[in-house]
Amino acid sequence: MSGAIRSPGTWFEDFRRGQRMRHARGMTVDAVTGSFLARSVVNTAQVHWNDRADRDEALGSGFVVFGLITASTVLGLASQDATEHVVAELGYDDFRFLTPVYQGDTLYALTEVLAVHAATDRSDAGVVEFAHWGLNQDDTLVFKGRRTVLIARRLPA
Incomplete structure (x- = not known):
């Protein structure tokens, strides 16, 4: 199983414009991730952690996950x-x-x-820009964003 989730290469030289990846792992957002982290970053929106808060009917009855937790989770799932x-x-x-x-x-x-x-400004790394998308268990698109990183070369130029 672990071989199926390992990437063949993640050095600068391994990336090509247009390359697409569906990442093998998923993560369920639990109460610790959802409520505790929202409180830890002092997000006071009641829909994240208050059972008795008035809720907009369009949002449903569950706790809404703070958006930056959603973004961080998607970026984390893509990191390997x-x-x-x-x-x-x-x-x-x-x-x-x-x-x-x-x-x-x-x-x-x-x-x-x-x-x-x-x-x-450096020969040991290169710049890669990624588009990331997050889907939920129903394949509904919940997040999208771009990220630019400096990635090490396999061997310095």
Whole structure:
């Protein structure tokens, strides 16, 4: 089983523009992930952790997961295949939360390589831009965003 979830290569030279990945792992968002982390980052929106809070009927009856937990989970699920040899995070852009994620939902990640280019200031790494998407257990798109990273080369140029 572990061989099925290992990526063949995550060095700078291994990435190609247009390359797509469906990441093998999924993660169910439990109460610790959902409520505790929302409180830990001082997100005071009651829909994350208060059983007695008034809820908008459109949101349903479960606890809504804080959006940055959703984003972090999707990025984390993508990390083994996309960013295992990251030297630095350069930026995050265009995060969109498309439908609520609830405690108990399971998230999965997809990635596409948008750009690959040499770093201007170092020979031991290059810049890769990724698009990431998060899906729930029903294959509903819940998140999308872009991430730019500096990834180590297998061998310095």
